[in-house]
Amino acid sequence: MPFNRLVRTGLVGGIGVLFVALVGLMAKVADINLIGTQVTGAYTLLALVPFTVGYVAVRPRVVAGQIESFSTARSVRSGAVAGATAGALIAIAVLFTDRYGVDRVREVFIQVDPDLIELLSFGQSATVGAVILIVGGGALGAAGAGFRSLNPSQRRNLGMAVSVTLLMGLLQRIIPIMLVQLGLETDWLYSKVTGGLTWIGAAIVFAATWGASWFWARRGRTAKETIRTMTREQPGTRLVAGVALLALLAAVPWLVGSVISDVLGTVMVFMLLGLGLNIVVGYAGLLDLGYVAFFGFGAYATALLTGATLNTTTGSAAPALSLDLNFYIAIPIVVLLAAGVGVLIGGPVLRLRGDYLAIVTLGLGEIASILLASNWLTPLVGGPQGMRNVTDASIAGFSFRDPQHFFYLALAFVLMAVFLSWRLANSRIGRAWNAMREDEQVADAMGISTTRFKLLAFAMGGAVGSLGGALLAVKIGSLAPSSFEIIVSITALAVVILGGMGSIPGVVVGGLVLIGLPGLLREFEEFRLLIYGGALVSIMVLRPQGLVPNIRRSRELHEEDRSQDKWAGDLSADEQVAAPLTPLGEGSG
Amino acid sequence: MAPLLQIVGVQKHFGGLSALAGLDMHIDEGEIVSVIGPNGAGKSTLFNVITGLYAPDGGDILFRGESIVGLRPHQVAKLGIARTFQNVHLFPNMTVIENAMVGQHCRSSSGVFGSVLRLPSTRREEEQIRARAVQALDFFGSRLAGYRQEQTAFSLSYANRRRLEMARAMATDPTILMLDEPTAGMNPRETLELRDHIVRMRDEIGLTVLVIEHDMRVVKGVSTRVVALDYGQKIGEGTYEEVAHNERVIEAYLGTKAVG
Numbered sequence: 001m002p003f004n005r006l007v008r009t010g011l012v013g014g015i016g017v018l019f020v021a022l023v024g025l026m027a028k029v030a031d032i033n034l035i036g037t038q039v040t041g042a043y044t045l046l047a048l049v050p051f052t053v054g055y056v057a058v059r060p061r062v063v064a065g066q067i068e069s070f071s072t073a074r075s076v077r078s079g080a081v082a083g084a085t086a087g088a089l090i091a092i093a094v095l096f097t098d099r100y101g102v103d104r105v106r107e108v109f110i111q112v113d114p115d116l117i118e119l120l121s122f123g124q125s126a127t128v129g130a131v132i133l134i135v136g137g138g139a140l141g142a143a144g145a146g147f148r149s150l151n152p153s154q155r156r157n158l159g160m161a162v163s164v165t166l167l168m169g170l171l172q173r174i175i176p177i178m179l180v181q182l183g184l185e186t187d188w189l190y191s192k193v194t195g196g197l198t199w200i201g202a203a204i205v206f207a208a209t210w211g212a213s214w215f216w217a218r219r220g221r222t223a224k225e226t227i228r229t230m231t232r233e234q235p236g237t238r239l240v241a242g243v244a245l246l247a248l249l250a251a252v253p254w255l256v257g258s259v260i261s262d263v264l265g266t267v268m269v270f271m272l273l274g275l276g277l278n279i280v281v282g283y284a285g286l287l288d289l290g291y292v293a294f295f296g297f298g299a300y301a302t303a304l305l306t307g308a309t310l311n312t313t314t315g316s317a318a319p320a321l322s323l324d325l326n327f328y329i330a331i332p333i334v335v336l337l338a339a340g341v342g343v344l345i346g347g348p349v350l351r352l353r354g355d356y357l358a359i360v361t362l363g364l365g366e367i368a369s370i371l372l373a374s375n376w377l378t379p380l381v382g383g384p385q386g387m388r389n390v391t392d393a394s395i396a397g398f399s400f401r402d403p404q405h406f407f408y409l410a411l412a413f414v415l416m417a418v419f420l421s422w423r424l425a426n427s428r429i430g431r432a433w434n435a436m437r438e439d440e441q442v443a444d445a446m447g448i449s450t451t452r453f454k455l456l457a458f459a460m461g462g463a464v465g466s467l468g469g470a471l472l473a474v475k476i477g478s479l480a481p482s483s484f485e486i487i488v489s490i491t492a493l494a495v496v497i498l499g500g501m502g503s504i505p506g507v508v509v510g511g512l513v514l515i516g517l518p519g520l521l522r523e524f525e526e527f528r529l530l531i532y533g534g535a536l537v538s539i540m541v542l543r544p545q546g547l548v549p550n551i552r553r554s555r556e557l558h559e560e561d562r563s564q565d566k567w568a569g570d571l572s573a574d575e576q577v578a579a580p581l582t583p584l585g586e587g588s589g
Numbered sequence: 590m591a592p593l594l595q596i597v598g599v600q601k602h603f604g605g606l607s608a609l610a611g612l613d614m615h616i617d618e619g620e621i622v623s624v625i626g627p628n629g630a631g632k633s634t635l636f637n638v639i640t641g642l643y644a645p646d647g648g649d650i651l652f653r654g655e656s657i658v659g660l661r662p663h664q665v666a667k668l669g670i671a672r673t674f675q676n677v678h679l680f681p682n683m684t685v686i687e688n689a690m691v692g693q694h695c696r697s698s699s700g701v702f703g704s705v706l707r708l709p710s711t712r713r714e715e716e717q718i719r720a721r722a723v724q725a726l727d728f729f730g731s732r733l734a735g736y737r738q739e740q741t742a743f744s745l746s747y748a749n750r751r752r753l754e755m756a757r758a759m760a761t762d763p764t765i766l767m768l769d770e771p772t773a774g775m776n777p778r779e780t781l782e783l784r785d786h787i788v789r790m791r792d793e794i795g796l797t798v799l800v801i802e803h804d805m806r807v808v809k810g811v812s813t814r815v816v817a818l819d820y821g822q823k824i825g826e827g828t829y830e831e832v833a834h835n836e837r838v839i840e841a842y843l844g845t846k847a848v849g
Binding site: 419424427460 | 642661662663666667671674679682683687690691692695696697699700701704705706707711718758761
């Protein structure tokens, strides 16, 4: 392993830690006890970096046409060097701050304070802390390199067990609540004093995950296959499974309590946005960055149709134009109108493709948010002060404003949108969108009116997106233009991309990860965008097809591999044709 | 009887270059017309102008006596003129059967409500689309049959991609099928097989075929009439024998006789 490469990797890791410390994230997680009082968020973060650096530094690479291979001892040494380098960089920063004076450094980096220095020097003097950083970094780097030399199944089991244990520790606010709701004892697992896992609890979680991971690797495939054949051969089982799933979903709000139900409500609002945007971007391949327009339209149209009032400086006023319909009568109208708006927005951008389309839709989205806050539309939508008294969509006195009740309304909407997306994707229309996304000109030449199907995609996407807006209006009961800014478009797109474009389960998972996790970990609210960015970059690098990819889309992204195999593929296909023993019409599939 | 497709003085210029310089030709129902000519003679431009990908700069194109100039490509396809491309253009990530099913798009009409609610009529139509697509694929015998139909288009061999492109065009239920160098990249055996296929397209399915082809064995084997182009103009027309002995055609292919 060339020395300068190890150092470089180490420095990158060290810079990463410094960045996290300087933006204040490190101090933020310092007080979170994951396991006992020893494993805190800060120390986990601090340890994870040299470990990763060691792991990455010894990744295989090709030198002079051959894969470089080293003995385990040598790669462990290399990992130690990289890890120690990372530690050393942090150590230098700590020593510098100590000598130069915390207050003077703080003038530039406002998050640096004595607590942070104490944290990074482990409560010792700066010099001793620096030594610990370097030695500890080296040890962790060595461990990271050693981790790579484990065989893949050991690596997976161990990695899974560690991540699940840490995640359980991180979700200390949520899991105990659920256990208590189920009437289970939690003291063995979570300590009431530290808030995090107890050491015994952590050990049990670790062992259980290890066991499950080991078992899944051995039996998972057969288990999956059994389930698949069962559902295929007995339609009854599918129905039973569906009903069981619905029952489970129905129990969720009572299981998780009001706070988490509220987060899940937000998640489902964004799932609707994701599902709608998925039709436009994932199915039809039209990159729409102004999707917030539909969200805003749905919210405000619902408010206006159901008799909400404007906020004014003196109290409230009736909008210039409004109806007082029942929510469930208003919704179909809102959806149809939103589809119309989709056609209106789609019309001018029909001829644009790719980047140009993205820029123009971005502008249209901005126009929508500016209009909502404008003086011009104040008599209608209340301008910057917005609207209030939006309907709570109650049915016979059962109000959906309560987070636990709202969950059911949102669930019904999401299920409808999933059904719509799924049916559309597997139809003549989905096929036309697919063809159009793959090659617009050829699709046209094969008889698909691209104009029509682009407009249809915008209309369908707009209709689903407006459902999300209507839900939001019901959820919070008041509307302000600040909820309808460009960040909504970006978040919805991030949900779609993270989950996997064109994949319905992908949108669901993307919503849970991108909206649910930050919602649950409220203390990280101010770092939300940083975490989004990090998550998106990692996904793009590690898993470009998304978390739960659409099969077809994941193939597209491996276009290069394919062209490499082209000749090999051609040869084997021709051989198959030429083989005289293949009986006609009796394919092996 | 008026010809099925008539090209009247069609012009197409790219900058200073005349790809088509007042071309006149016609195709009668049930013919197999081969278009030949050296590279750059305007053959593919002719296809693009007929199918509406390019708008002609002058002249007119009549299908069953009515002008189709100015129609969008999908409208031309719906009228019954289907084509393949010189460089195969499939939907590579869709399966073979899906590719062929796209061809049936313009012969079906299910809308959003039918698709979402899966109405009986939609289901029936979807079955018809699939059956028609399978039928089009089965035209090529075992080549695109069975398990291959569920494979993605990109996983096919080169020759099979060409066959799939033809099947997709045939699945649009065209009157005229236009093939742009269908045998390019095929080995000699596959080329001969395709020659028979082109003849069968007319004899068994009743298609009128317009084919751009460089392989003279194929041209000779399939054509009821051959049209030779050069510099965007017709330089010869007639049976294969007539065109093969046409001085201007020979000149276009081989160059002028050296003097002295």
